[in-house]
Structure formats: C-alpha cells, structure tokens
Amino acid sequence: MIMSKCKDFLRSIVEEDLKSGKYREVATRFPPEPNGFPHIGHAKSICINFGIADDYQGHCNLRMDDTNPTTEDTKYVEALKDAVEWLGFDWGSSVYFTSDYFLQLYDYAVKLIKMGKAYVDSLDEEEIREYRGTITEHGRRSKYADRTIEENLNLLERMKKGEFKDGEHVLRAKIDMAAANIKMRDPLLYRIRNIKHFRTGDEWSIYPMYDFAHCLSDYIEGISHSICTLEFENNRAIYDWVLDELGLELPRPYQYEFARLAINYTVMSKRKLLKLVDGGQVSGWDDPRLPTIAGYKRRGYTPASILNFCDQIGITKANSMVDVSQLEFCIRDDLNKQVPRAMCVLDPLKVTIENYDGYEDIDASYYPHDVPKEGSRKIPFSKEIYIEREDFIEKPPKGYFRLTMEQPVRLRHAYIITCKEVIRDTSGNIIEIKAEYHPKSKSGLDTSGIKVKSAIQWVSAKEAKKVEVRLYDRLFSAELPEGVEDLNPNSLQVIKNALIEPAVIADRPDERFQFERQGYFYADPIDYRDEKPVFNKIVSLKDSWSKKKKENNSEPRAQTTTIQIDGEVAPMNEAEQTLFDKYTQKYGLNSEVANTLARDEQLSSFYEESLSILSSPVSLANIVSNEVARELKQMEVKELKFTAKHISELVKMLDDDTISNKIAKQVFEVMVKTGKTPIQIVEDKRLIQISDPSEIEPIIDKVIANNPDNVAKFKAGNSKLLGFFVGQVLKSTGGKANPKIVNQLVAKKLQ
RNA sequence: UGGGGCGUGGCCAAGCGGUAAGGCACUGGUUUUUGGUACCAGUAUUCGGGGGUUCGAAUCCCUCCGCCCCAUCCA
Numbered sequence: 001m002i003m004s005k006c007k008d009f010l011r012s013i014v015e016e017d018l019k020s021g022k023y024r025e026v027a028t029r030f031p032p033e034p035n036g037f038p039h040i041g042h043a044k045s046i047c048i049n050f051g052i053a054d055d056y057q058g059h060c061n062l063r064m065d066d067t068n069p070t071t072e073d074t075k076y077v078e079a080l081k082d083a084v085e086w087l088g089f090d091w092g093s094s095v096y097f098t099s100d101y102f103l104q105l106y107d108y109a110v111k112l113i114k115m116g117k118a119y120v121d122s123l124d125e126e127e128i129r130e131y132r133g134t135i136t137e138h139g140r141r142s143k144y145a146d147r148t149i150e151e152n153l154n155l156l157e158r159m160k161k162g163e164f165k166d167g168e169h170v171l172r173a174k175i176d177m178a179a180a181n182i183k184m185r186d187p188l189l190y191r192i193r194n195i196k197h198f199r200t201g202d203e204w205s206i207y208p209m210y211d212f213a214h215c216l217s218d219y220i221e222g223i224s225h226s227i228c229t230l231e232f233e234n235n236r237a238i239y240d241w242v243l244d245e246l247g248l249e250l251p252r253p254y255q256y257e258f259a260r261l262a263i264n265y266t267v268m269s270k271r272k273l274l275k276l277v278d279g280g281q282v283s284g285w286d287d288p289r290l291p292t293i294a295g296y297k298r299r300g301y302t303p304a305s306i307l308n309f310c311d312q313i314g315i316t317k318a319n320s321m322v323d324v325s326q327l328e329f330c331i332r333d334d335l336n337k338q339v340p341r342a343m344c345v346l347d348p349l350k351v352t353i354e355n356y357d358g359y360e361d362i363d364a365s366y367y368p369h370d371v372p373k374e375g376s377r378k379i380p381f382s383k384e385i386y387i388e389r390e391d392f393i394e395k396p397p398k399g400y401f402r403l404t405m406e407q408p409v410r411l412r413h414a415y416i417i418t419c420k421e422v423i424r425d426t427s428g429n430i431i432e433i434k435a436e437y438h439p440k441s442k443s444g445l446d447t448s449g450i451k452v453k454s455a456i457q458w459v460s461a462k463e464a465k466k467v468e469v470r471l472y473d474r475l476f477s478a479e480l481p482e483g484v485e486d487l488n489p490n491s492l493q494v495i496k497n498a499l500i501e502p503a504v505i506a507d508r509p510d511e512r513f514q515f516e517r518q519g520y521f522y523a524d525p526i527d528y529r530d531e532k533p534v535f536n537k538i539v540s541l542k543d544s545w546s547k548k549k550k551e552n553n554s555e556p557r558a559q560t561t562t563i564q565i566d567g568e569v570a571p572m573n574e575a576e577q578t579l580f581d582k583y584t585q586k587y588g589l590n591s592e593v594a595n596t597l598a599r600d601e602q603l604s605s606f607y608e609e610s611l612s613i614l615s616s617p618v619s620l621a622n623i624v625s626n627e628v629a630r631e632l633k634q635m636e637v638k639e640l641k642f643t644a645k646h647i648s649e650l651v652k653m654l655d656d657d658t659i660s661n662k663i664a665k666q667v668f669e670v671m672v673k674t675g676k677t678p679i680q681i682v683e684d685k686r687l688i689q690i691s692d693p694s695e696i697e698p699i700i701d702k703v704i705a706n707n708p709d710n711v712a713k714f715k716a717g718n719s720k721l722l723g724f725f726v727g728q729v730l731k732s733t734g735g736k737a738n739p740k741i742v743n744q745l746v747a748k749k750l751q
Numbered sequence: 752u753g754g755g756g757c758g759u760g761g762c763c764a765a766g767c768g769g770u771a772a773g774g775c776a777c778u779g780g781u782u783u784u785u786g787g788u789a790c791c792a793g794u795a796u797u798c799g800g801g802g803g804u805u806c807g808a809a810u811c812c813c814u815c816c817g818c819c820c821c822a823u824c825c826a
Contacts, residue, residue: 006772067826139822181754214826230757231820313763326774329774329775337788369784399786456785567814596813722807
C-alpha cells in the first residue's frame, strides 16, 4: 500500500505507540451492530480500521456488536460481511461476536459487584431518567445503591436466570451521580431482555450494554486502538473506568474518535435509511440511489472508487460535509481508465441517410486513444439510424456543436452527415430527419475536408438492441435532507426503449461501459436478462455544455457575510480588579497581560513570587502569562518541574541579552521537561546568542547564494520571504543568531 | 453544575513559530472524431473575530463568537 505523505492523527498515534513499545503490534477492530445495512460511512470506518492494521502489519477484527437482540438480525451480519469483503479487506479466520463473550462479561460484572463498584437497581425506567439529573443539575443516587454485595450477586444471578420481567432490574456501575459528564452518572451495565437472541437463543435473559461490553470485548480480543466516531467521546470516560477499575493485565486498549462521514444530498443515519426502505421510497437496502454499500455495489460503483474516496476525504475530528462531487470524481476516475466505450441512444430520433444504400460493419475500438487497452467491435451502419434527440436542434443556441440545419456532424466512428430535411408529425414534433452522408468522410479515412465541431453517438435502426436504462439521480434535492419531503421526485427515470449497438449485448465484453458522451453504466446484476438487458447509470460524464447552458439562466449566488457580535467579558471580582490595577499602574503591564495574570490565582501568585526574586515586572509578566500559563493548563503549580526561581533566572538572561527570545523558548522547553536550571541548560547546550555581525554575515551570504529563486522573488516584491531568509539563517546557527540583528542584516543585504 | 469536542478558500484537508501543501469544485487555455480524458494556467495578502507575546503567529497566551455531541434499559 502506498502511504500518503501526510499521516492522519490516528496513524500518528499508532506510530508513536508502536515506537514507544506500548504495544508490540497494532490491533484494531471494525465493530458494527448488525441492525442495518452498512453505508459509506461504515466504509470510511472499515478503511480506517483495516487500513491502519494493514499499514502497520497488525490485524483488524470484524466484530458484530450484537448486544441488543431486539433490533439485530443475522441478515445484517451477512450484509456486513459482504461489504467488508467487497471492499477487499480480510478479517482473518473468523468473524467475532460480542455475544461470544457474554459469559466472560458476566464474570466481569460479578467482579465489579464484589468490588462494590456495581449494584442492581430496581428503579423503573422513568425514575432512572429522573434520578439522572440534567445538563445543569446533579443526579441523585438510587436507594437501591446500598444493597449488599450478596444481595446484588443474588439478584444478578436471578436476573440472568430469567426470574424477572423486562425492566424490573438493571445492573449499574457505581461511579458518580454528580459527574458533569452525564454518561458517568452510574451508567447501566446490564438490562433484562426476555427475548431470543439471533445467536445465543434463549440462553440469556440479560444483555450487556454497549458501554460495558465494548471496552471489554476490545480488551478480550487484545485490541490496541479502539477507533470510533465522535459521538462516543463522552463514553470514553466509562471505557477507561471499566478497564481501569477491573485492574486488568496490561496492555489494554484506548479509545480514539474521528468525525463520521456526511455527504450532501443524502442521509447517512441507519434510522433514516431504514425508514426509506420500510416506507417503500426505495426498492430495498440495495437501491442504487442509497448510500449503502449494497446500493453502490448494485449501482456499479467499484470497490476501488470507494476506497479512493475514503482516502481522499481524510480523517479528522472536525464535523464536515463532503461534496458528492468528490465521490463522483472517484468513480469516473476509476472507470475512465478501464471500461469499454459503446454507443447507446436513450431518446432516439430517426435519421434516414438518403444517399446511402446497403450495409457495412464498421470496425471500432472499444477504447479511446488515451486508454491503453486493446479490444474492438463491429458496428453495423445502414441507411436508417437513430441519433439522440437532443443532438439535433433547428434553431441552436450560440455555441451548439451538434447537428443543425446548417451544421454537419460526425457520426462517431462513421461518416459525417448533413441535415437536409426535417419531418414533423401533425402536432409539429420532429419525428425524423432526412440527411445525406459524405462518402469520403469515413472515420480514419477522411479526405472530405469537412470540418465538424463534434461527433455524436448513433445506432443502426435494424441492428440496434432494445435495452432498459435506469437513470439515477441524487435521492434528495435538498443539500441537507430532513425527511421524505426533501426527496427528489426525479431520482429515478426508467427508459424502457433505449437502443444500443448489438455488440454490447451479443459479446458482453464487460459489465461496465461508458456510453459515449453520456456516462458510465452497469449491467444490473439482478434484473439483467439476455432477452431484456438492463443497465444502471453509475454516474454522468462531466458535461461542460449543460453547465454552460444552465449558467445563462441562473443568478449568481448572493454572498453571505456573517457579522460577528462580541459577547460581554465577565467582570473581574474585587481582588482581581485590585491586582489588575496594581499590574497596570505600578508595574506598567499592558492591560491584556495584566488581565491574564489578575484573573488566574495560580498565575498571579507565581508572578508575584518570581517578581520578588527579580525586579523585572514586564519581562516576567510576559513569560508567566504566556509560557507558564500554557503549562498550568495541563497541571497544577506543584506538579511543575520548575519554580518561580527558574523563571526569574531565565528572564534575567533575556534582559541581559545573553539569550534571545528564541533561545529562551528552547530553554523553557527543556526546563519544563527536566527541571534543570536555565543557566545549566544554556551552558550545556552553549546557547549564548551570536550578535556579532561579522559572524552572522557570512551565513547570510551563504543562504542568499543557496536560494537564488527566492532572492529573485523577494526582489520582485514578495516581502514575506524576509521571514524565510531569517529562518534559514537562524536554522543554520541552531537558533543562536540574534534574530534582530539577522533581520536587519538580511534586509540590508537584499535591498 | 454543566461537561466534552471542533472552526484553514465553494467542499474536504495538510500545516504545530520562519514562502498558506494537495484533492474536489470552479474559470480560462492546449490536445482530442466523447462538449469525456490528459495537460497547462488561474483562483485564501490570510487561517471564526478581537487583543497580547515575538524580529517574525494559522501555529504560543488571553478573550469573545459560532457549530457539533451528551440527560435511550440504543450503539
């Protein structure tokens, strides 16, 4: 596999963990719940999980997360397996099921109870919800939380045996009903479901909840990186809690989240998809308009195109909406290089070539000059042919390249024709064109000297085969569809009597074709019959003509400028205000720095302390409010490896001009990590700054000599490049050159 | 008592203190017997806004704004 240059954040984490020896081998998993057909969002997840495993010589398990027997079914298991296989991934010798771990999971639950970390709660559903509290209010603990370990054990055992009705009891973790993260307010671990499970049958009356089952299943399988979507971020706390409380032998898995895929003009949630399937708006889970893997497969998308798409969209934590055109590009890009071209007329208009009598077979390559593949077919040519209705216009708009009364056109692979006469029916519709062909204009042997602007597809009337063509368009007309009201009424157009050149049907050189000038099509894997061929449109070709036409009658979109309203800054309390006044008035700090310091108790006391050692209020304030503040975001003052004394020492050197700001940052970094004193660090690394121009100038000369292009650009007015040169000089002195001096010198030399 | 995330062109997305990558889309042009493909060129003086630190900030600090997720016995 070719690795792209830019690693995504997950791969960066995996690489680090492998390097540090946290894991010997990377192990991921793709853990769908078998309660629906997988869609392209799953494909993204599949690519991530299997892709990472492949990239780092690890493995990825396919695991059915089948903990909720009420919605799950074995038919979905099959669909999931199909999807993974179709995309080309290998899940090894067997598919995993969470249900295979039910016994182990139960044992872990017992262990938690014995540790006093879990209890059987007997509140009803509504009470549990009420007790949980809200976003802004604490929850309160159930009175049942005080049950003894024996009681809990006994109850759980009986729950398992099926002695209770659904909802009578649940098992909950004993964490913290006041947690700001609502997920941590004693989450449910098990619930009673007296229902048959599609794999375990009636063996169990209780089923583990996601939060309990998932982390432990990962652990049981030896997963290293448990990758899921963003909405599980809050659940990570439980994931960690369960694994940590159980005191399991390390290594244990960690959870990481990425943003799920969204594409415009479609829906991706299983709920909405199921609604379309059940509601009959689509023909099934494999309806070619659906973003399901089965749908794309049926429509004619290739696995490679989906894989490529997943690669192109990247992996991040930012919620985003990918444009369908990105997907469409991927399938066109893939098919362009490999499928045979053929001619198919969707909306036939009869053309009689009056000066042609007889018949010939024209030999034509299946591939255009820029596709390096071999293969050709015979195309019958005769007096009566059909062309596409829209390839003739009596009164053409400007820029129309096809057949008109005055403008000849080439019949692809064949002759040039000229329109002689238009035949109409009684209501004035054009029903036929009488034309003449130019005998010397045969494709490849053209000596006619006639110039045409385009070549159009056609079929010979007698030999053409009738086919059904299903034209698919986006399912929804709204970019962000809400429901059925946003459905595109024209998402499916069935053309029963399209005409196709016979070789496509007789020889079937492929399953996918480009119907020239129209798009890519796929022989429907289910409905296609030799006597009644059916083709699905996969995607249109790009069409700059229709775009141009549309442009003429569409207004440019109005620019939206968002005005940003500034909120009010929280007022300072009295003590903060006093400090602020002191900092600005007595020490001469600017208000921003004073503000940062005054509002943070830790920072201000740190500042005061360092100020008592070194009387340099402004420099100290700058370092404390910027660098120290950053460290204090991660930890408490007492956890810091450095003290106010270190900082004043650092600032002293800065004030002395012994070191530059740039060096100070380096020193600070080392100090944070090691706790060494700044003086020590400067000595160790010989970080004294170089300010002597005679020492710096030769380096500048060298940089200038090495970058003639950039010198030219700079002189041409690209003043941003000054930073580039300064940077280069700084780099070659290990950051030791005095940047102020370098800046002056570089500016002077480049004048 | 709220918490957790996220903001870089029209859409994705690199970048992590030293010249704002790349892809899609778009616009021109070249090639072309597909108005396709391929190729070339163009498109962000600026990274949600405002301040601050720095010789230098998309990157560090402060602050404000805007989105998303969480109160299923779903996953």
